[in-house]
Amino acid sequence: MQVTEVLDALAALYRACDHPDVVEVSRYGRDTKPGGQSPPGVKLTYQSGSSALLSATSEPRPVPAPVSLPAEMPPPTRRAIRMLVFTTQLLDFARPPIFKGWETCDLPGVWLSPSALRINCADGATVYLHVTVASGASREPETDPYPDYRFPKGSAPGLR
Numbered sequence: 001m002q003v004t005e006v007l008d009a010l011a012a013l014y015r016a017c018d019h020p021d022v023v024e025v026s027r028y029g030r031d032t033k034p035g036g037q038s039p040p041g042v043k044l045t046y047q048s049g050s051s052a053l054l055s056a057t058s059e060p061r062p063v064p065a066p067v068s069l070p071a072e073m074p075p076p077t078r079r080a081i082r083m084l085v086f087t088t089q090l091l092d093f094a095r096p097p098i099f100k101g102w103e104t105c106d107l108p109g110v111w112l113s114p115s116a117l118r119i120n121c122a123d124g125a126t127v128y129l130h131v132t133v134a135s136g137a138s139r140e141p142e143t144d145p146y147p148d149y150r151f152p153k154g155s156a157p158g159l160r
Contacts (some may be wrong), residue, residue, distance in 0.1 A: 001098065001121040003040055003056045004032050006129075010054065011042045013094055015122055019086075020146050021046050021076075034058045034128070041129070044083065047145075048076070049136020052083035052125065054117065054129040064068070064105040067114035076140040079133040087117060093151045096121050 006029060014025045022044050029040035034056040041055035073089075074082045084104050091102050100122050105112035107130055117129045 001123045001125040001127070002032060003034065005098070006119055007042045007054075007056065008125045009042055009096055009098055013090055014042070014044060015095065016036055016094075017090055017151050019093070019149060021149075023047055028053075029055070031056075032152065046076070046079075046136065048138045048140050050076075050079055050140060051134045051136070052079045053132045053134070054083070055132065057116065057128045057130040059110055059126060059128055064107065064116075064118075066103040066118075067105050069104055069114065071145060075143055076145070077142060079140065080134065081114070082129045083131050083133070084114055084117060 011025050011027050014022065026043045026045070027040070028043055029039055030038040032039075035058050039055050039057070041053050043051050043053045043065040045051045069085050069088060070081065073085055076082060088102060088104065091099065098121060099119055101120045103118050105116050105118050106113050107115045107128075110130070112131070115131060117131070119127045119129065123128065
């Protein structure tokens with residue numbers, strides 16, 4: 001499976017889940033695989049103007065062990081971890097058949113833990129996505145502005 005297919009599938013799931021804090025879902029990067037000048041990724045832009053990005057990255061060596069996520073959804077002030085928790089919950093809910101499994105892990109040299117999402121594709125390929133954030137024009141809320149949000153059932157292919 002190509003990295004671009006994984007990112008397109010994630011972008012479609014983000015759009016289908018219609019989270020009220022997400023104002024835009026976009027794909028970026030001209031490359032079709034990690035390691036180039038314009039790495040591919042998917043970006044969520046929030047009402048605050050901040051963004052969380054998942055960028056394709058080369059498979060780290062040695063292969064990192066899985067890293068647990070917090071049990072509770074982190075506040076918006078912790079966008080990077082919040083993005084990983086949200087994405088993992090979305091994948092757990094939607095269970096896209098093109099993916100065999102997913103888990104968070106650390107990338108070497110990155111201070112954040114976990115710092116990446118490892119996706120095992122149904123065709124045997126493995127894709128690593130590194131999380132980063134960019135701040136926006138306004139301050140992030142200290143608490144979740146949408147604590148009652150639930151993934152919409154049946155709103156699009158891939159969402160149960």
